[in-house]
Amino acid sequence: MGARSLVVLLFLMFILSFSSAYQGKKKQYKPCKQMVLYFHDVLYNGQNAANATSAIVGAPQWGNLTILADKFHFGDVVVFDDPITLDNNFHSKPVGRAQGMYIYDTKNTFTAWLGFTFVLNSTDFQGTLNFMGADPIMVKTRDITVVSGTGDFFMHRGIATIMTDAFEGEVYFRLRVDIKLYECW
Amino acid sequence: MGARSLVVLLFLMFILSFSSAYQGKKKQYKPCKQMVLYFHDVLYNGQNAANATSAIVGAPQWGNLTILADKFHFGDVVVFDDPITLDNNFHSKPVGRAQGMYIYDTKNTFTAWLGFTFVLNSTDFQGTLNFMGADPIMVKTRDITVVSGTGDFFMHRGIATIMTDAFEGEVYFRLRVDIKLYECW
Amino acid sequence: MGARSLVVLLFLMFILSFSSAYQGKKKQYKPCKQMVLYFHDVLYNGQNAANATSAIVGAPQWGNLTILADKFHFGDVVVFDDPITLDNNFHSKPVGRAQGMYIYDTKNTFTAWLGFTFVLNSTDFQGTLNFMGADPIMVKTRDITVVSGTGDFFMHRGIATIMTDAFEGEVYFRLRVDIKLYECW
Numbered sequence: 109m110g111a112r113s114l115v116v117l118l119f120l121m122f123i124l125s126f127s128s129a130y131q132g133k134k135k136q137y138k139p140c141k142q143m144v145l146y147f148h149d150v151l152y153n154g155q156n157a158a159n160a161t162s163a164i165v166g167a168p169q170w171g172n173l174t175i176l177a178d179k180f181h182f183g184d185v186v187v188f189d190d191p192i193t194l195d196n197n198f199h200s201k202p203v204g205r206a207q208g209m210y211i212y213d214t215k216n217t218f219t220a221w222l223g224f225t226f227v228l229n230s231t232d233f234q235g236t237l238n239f240m241g242a243d244p245i246m247v248k249t250r251d252i253t254v255v256s257g258t259g260d261f262f263m264h265r266g267i268a269t270i271m272t273d274a275f276e277g278e279v280y281f282r283l284r285v286d287i288k289l290y291e292c293w
Numbered sequence: 294m295g296a297r298s299l300v301v302l303l304f305l306m307f308i309l310s311f312s313s314a315y316q317g318k319k320k321q322y323k324p325c326k327q328m329v330l331y332f333h334d335v336l337y338n339g340q341n342a343a344n345a346t347s348a349i350v351g352a353p354q355w356g357n358l359t360i361l362a363d364k365f366h367f368g369d370v371v372v373f374d375d376p377i378t379l380d381n382n383f384h385s386k387p388v389g390r391a392q393g394m395y396i397y398d399t400k401n402t403f404t405a406w407l408g409f410t411f412v413l414n415s416t417d418f419q420g421t422l423n424f425m426g427a428d429p430i431m432v433k434t435r436d437i438t439v440v441s442g443t444g445d446f447f448m449h450r451g452i453a454t455i456m457t458d459a460f461e462g463e464v465y466f467r468l469r470v471d472i473k474l475y476e477c478w
Numbered sequence: 479m480g481a482r483s484l485v486v487l488l489f490l491m492f493i494l495s496f497s498s499a500y501q502g503k504k505k506q507y508k509p510c511k512q513m514v515l516y517f518h519d520v521l522y523n524g525q526n527a528a529n530a531t532s533a534i535v536g537a538p539q540w541g542n543l544t545i546l547a548d549k550f551h552f553g554d555v556v557v558f559d560d561p562i563t564l565d566n567n568f569h570s571k572p573v574g575r576a577q578g579m580y581i582y583d584t585k586n587t588f589t590a591w592l593g594f595t596f597v598l599n600s601t602d603f604q605g606t607l608n609f610m611g612a613d614p615i616m617v618k619t620r621d622i623t624v625v626s627g628t629g630d631f632f633m634h635r636g637i638a639t640i641m642t643d644a645f646e647g648e649v650y651f652r653l654r655v656d657i658k659l660y661e662c663w
Contacts, residue, residue, distance in 0.1 A: 137478075154539065165553040165581075166351040166370055166536040169339065169358040173539040183350040183372045185536055187553045187591075189584045207583045207612050208591045211350075213392045214374045221372075221393045223408060223593060225612040238610050238623055240423050240441065242392050242410035253423055253441035256610065256623035258637060263660055267443060290448055290478075293507075293660075322663070351536040351555055354524065354543040368535040368557045396535075398577045399559045406557075406578045408593060425608050425626065427577050427595040438608055438626035452628060475633055475663075 139266065140292035143233075145226070145285050146273060147190045147206040148198045151176075153279055162188035166211075176278050180219075181212035192226060196273055196282060204228035210243070218245040222252055226285075228260075235259020237287065239268055254287060265291040324451065325477035328418075330411070330470050331458060332375045332391040333383045336361075338464055347373035351396075361463050365404075366397035377411060381458055381467060389413035395428070403430040407437055411470075413445075420444020422472065424453055439472060450476040509636065510662035513603075515596070515655050516643060517560045517576040518568045521546075523649055532558035536581075546648050550589075551582035562596060566643055566652060574598035580613070588615040592622055596655075598630075605629020607657065609638055624657060635661040 152160035154174035164173045166185030171177030177184050187209050191202035208224025220243040227236050236259060241252030249271045257264040266289035275281035337345035339359035349358045351370030356362030362369050372394050376387035393409025405428040412421050421444060426437030434456045442449040451474035460466040522530035524544035534543045536555030541547030547554050557579050561572035578594025590613040597606050606629060611622030619641045627634040636659035645651035 152538065163538040163553045165538050165541075165555055166372075168337065168348040168350050168372075182374070183348045185350055185370070185372070185555070187536075187538075187555070187581050187583050189552070189589070205584075207589065209581055209583075211372050211394055213372050213394075214390075219374070219392065221408075221410060223591075223610070225591060225610075227612050227614070236612055236621075236623075238625070240408070240410075240425070240610070241443065242412050242421055244412070251421075251443040253421075253443060255423070255441045256625045256635065258611070258621040258623060262637070263635065265441065265448065267447070351557075353522065353533040353535050353557075356535075367559070368533045370535055370555070370557070396557050396579055398557050398579075399575075404559070404577065406593075406595060425593070425595075425610070426628070427597050427606055429597070436606075436628040438606075438628060440608070440626045450626065450633065452632070 137290065139288035139290055141261075141264070141266075141287075141289040143287050145192050145194065145203070145287065146196050146282055147192045147285065148282050149188055149190045149280065151186065151279050156279070161190045162186050176212070179215045180217055182215045184212045186210050186212075188224070192228070196284070198282070203230035203233070208239075219243065220245060233260050235261040237261050237264070243270065245272065254289060261289070263291070263293040264289045322475065324473035324475055326446075326449070326451075326472075326474040328472050330377050330379065330388070330472065331381050331467055332377045332470065333467050334373055334375045334465065336371065336464050341464070346375045347371050361397070364400045365402055367400045369397045371395050371397075373409070377413070381469070383467070388415035388418070393424075404428065405430060418445050420446040422446050422449070428455065430457065439474060442474075446474070448476070448478040449474045507660065509658035509660055511631075511634070511636075511657075511659040513657050515562050515564065515573070515657065516566050516652055517562045517655065518652050519558055519560045519650065521556065521649050526649070531560045532556050546582070549585045550587055552585045554582045556580050556582075558594070562598070566654070568652070573600035573603070578609075589613065590615060603630050605631045607631050607634070613640065615642065624659060631659070633661070633663040634659045 150159050150161045152163040165187050168183030190206040192204040192206050193200040205227045211221045213221045222243050223240050225236050225238050237257045238255050240255050244250050249269050252268050254266040269286040271284040273282045273284040335344050335346045337348040350372050353368030375391040377389040377391050378385040390412045396406045398406050407428050408425050410421050410423050422442045423440050425440050429435050434454050437453050439451040454471040456469040458467045458469040520529050520531045522533040535557050538553030560576040562574040562576055563570040575597045581591045583591045592613050593610050595606050595608050607627045608625050610625050614620050619639050622638050624636040639656040641654040643652045643654040
């Protein structure tokens, strides 16, 4: 190998060292972790205190605390502590709890604003994930965001695609949550 | 080129390969995306049901759900679904909705805590941005944070500088939001 | 140095340039900033208006706005503006305010959901930090997340380990917050 070819090789390596550094800056577009979970919400209606997992705690002037308000429930604030399961069966052993609140926030359709945490405590996962975002309930699948985590999910971020998997009147609903984490530490 | 100068060159490249890797770790301080938007809040006061875009849904013991409370509205929780426009005209065609809540949270001045989402749906932007932060309302411009996004704003983060662009009594206000995203994917 | 050993050296550098780039992708597991702060919450109970720093603003049907509700306060929404101090003395000069809300969200134990901001204004720190997460109050230390920041904490993220440092009945509590930021800009 002569000096000239060495210079060419050095130049190529020089380019490579930059492009590999650039890789360091680029983010990952395939999830680094993914899981599907379900959670189940039973809203307190004045008669189901034993089974209820959530309750209306704020309402607009025209509402009350046992019946979701007129105008697409606009202004109702609900606090919840819902069981999380690995499948869509309400009676499956929970792997954690979904805890936080949702707020109905539109007057002319069903839309909610979500702020809540998955507290996971199973053999597979120990830690929490925090969710935030707008939920246009009538759309089949909608994306909210995973803004942070602790434990196994330390500093993680990503997207959760949610789907209303079932609902019964205004008392029970079940959400399917497809969690895709794109920043893992 | 002799062996000695090659060693020097190799050493320089070695340094460069590290420094370029370091670039991979450094973050961008100029926004990777920037936009200015306005949103318009009309608070329900018991008489403007048709026009109102927000409502008091929680209040302290000394408050109620149609008039903002004494003590700088401390404790009032407001849910909103406000139109977002490209300019400061309430009647311009909305490019999306600002949905979420604000909470007055100080007894001796006007300060709010904000948790909300921009749901953008225009030719320019399709996606959501989630905001969180303290809003010292009496300060001319104040920074809150963009913690996450979906769609065109997948995994984005940044800062939003907000400014009260107009207000009329305690029923209408307009916020100018200068969004600067520093992490784009 | 012969051509052969140069090729070996080049190969080693080639490997190194990748591994150093990989460093660029890896995150830091030691905090880039750390601080310990305390905040003090005095809940309004109908008789302490002058001293109270927080108030119940939402409650379930079985609750009210001056006494924390039955069933482990499930559903109570509290808005607060609490002084932050450098030590555990309520009367120390505040270095900022903790502003936001907490929600009691479990029926069979004391658990809260937190969404709040530290507004820091001292010689050491100028800026805000935003917190979100589940708080299993009965656990000695628990992790919540720092999702964003402004000012000196522009784009920062991390973990806050909180500990109930003191409490008196249901009116006063003090939290020790050990903030560890792992993403600094």
